Amino acid sequence: MPTLFRLLSALPLWLLHAIGAALGWVVFCLSPTYRRRFVGNAAGAGYTLADVRAAVGHAGRMVAEAPRLWSARALPPCEMRNAECVERAWAAGRGVVFLTPHIGCFELSVQATAQRWSPVHGPITILYRPARQPWLARVMATARNRPGIQAVPTTLQGVRQLIKALRRGEAVGLLPDQVPPQGLGVWSPFFGRPAYTMxxxxxxxxxxxxxxxxxxxxxxxxxxxxxxxxxDMREQPLAPELDAAVLQINQAMEHLIRQSPGQYLWGYARYKSPRGERHTGPQHQEGGA
Known part of the structure; x- marks a missing residue:
């Protein structure tokens, strides 16, 4: 597998995306469970399959482009829009929390951001859960700890490192639509349906x-x-109440997703129960992270 990984990393991006799009449709057609979840999640947000059919191929592109993003020394072309809001965030001097949902190339979000701002403002710290396969764990460890990026474990110690980074005026990056373990989230509406949210x-x-x-x-x-x-979220600062702030972040993620629904991972099990919890529902709220 590492040999195949290296071979894929050498392919041009257009070819990787073509292979990935085909892979996405193969998985969609062969997996009834994945297909039902994809269609159901999209329908809950008000989209038909016809509306978001492009997302089937983009899910495959996400997989196919990973070898290129994790192994290449140079990043692919990436134009930044509204970078001024990032400059304003740095100017405030209190650190920056970058948030992105499972949309488009979220791997490149942190890499491109780190390449531009880390030389001046220090590394971007992200949480990192090693893969189970030893070879993939080694590849991911190298990829995630690129220049300007500091990957920390998904443990209490890792969370403390995130806080320390922000207090140094640095940045952290998170995927807030990722389902956290039991006890590290609350039930909060996401596209109108209760979802366990970090x-x-x-x-x-x-x-x-x-x-x-x-x-x-x-x-x-x-x-x-x-x-x-x-x-940025300057026009609507986070509420001091935790539940209200979590809801604001969910609504912000919905806003981003609706800007390009054809690139969101609708097949992600967003509404599953957290690990260690047998029942779902807003009545089973847990304490915060």
């Missing part, structure tokens, strides 16, 4: 006063590269 993103911003910046890395057609869009 409290970590809200707590980090509340405890440190860090600026919150939203990011969305959009794939361009025919492997021409990416566009990384930034937005």
């Amino acid at each position: 409290t970590l993103a809200a707590r980090l911003a509340q405890q440190t006063g860090a600026a919150v910046v939203l990011a969305r890395c959009e794939r361009l057609p025919r492997g021409r590269g990416y566009t990384l869009h930034f937005e």
Whole structure:
């Protein structure tokens, strides 16, 4: 597998995306469970399969482009839009919390951001859970700890390192639509349906006063590269109440997803129960991160 990984990393982006799109449709057609979840999640957000059919191929592109992003020394072309809001966040001097959902090329979001701002403002710290396969764990460890990126374990010690980074005026990056383990989230509406949602993103911003910046890395057609869009939440600061702040972040993720629904991972099990919990529902709320 490592040999195949290296071979794939040498292919041009347009070819990787073509292979990935085909792979995405193969999985969609062969897996009834994945297909039902994909269609159901999209329908819950008000989209038909026809509306978001492009997302089937983009899910495969995400997999196919990983070898290139993790192994290449040079990043693919990535234009940044509204980088001014990131500059304003740095100018506040309280650190930056970058948030992005499972949309487009979220791997490149942190890499491109680190390449531009880490030489001046220090590394971006991200949480990292090693893969079970030893070879993949080694590859991911190398990829995630690229220049300007500091990957920390998904443990209490890792969370402490996130807080320390923000208090040094640095940045952290999170995927707030990722289902956390039991006890590290609350039930909060996501596209109108209760979803177990991490409290970590809200707590980090509340405890440190860090600026919150939203990011969305959009794939361009025919492997021409990416566009990384930034937005801030200055017009609607996070509420001091945890549940309200978590809901605000969910709504911000919905806002990003609706800007390019054809690139969201609708097949992600967003509404599953957290590990260690048998029942779902807003009545089973747990404490924060």
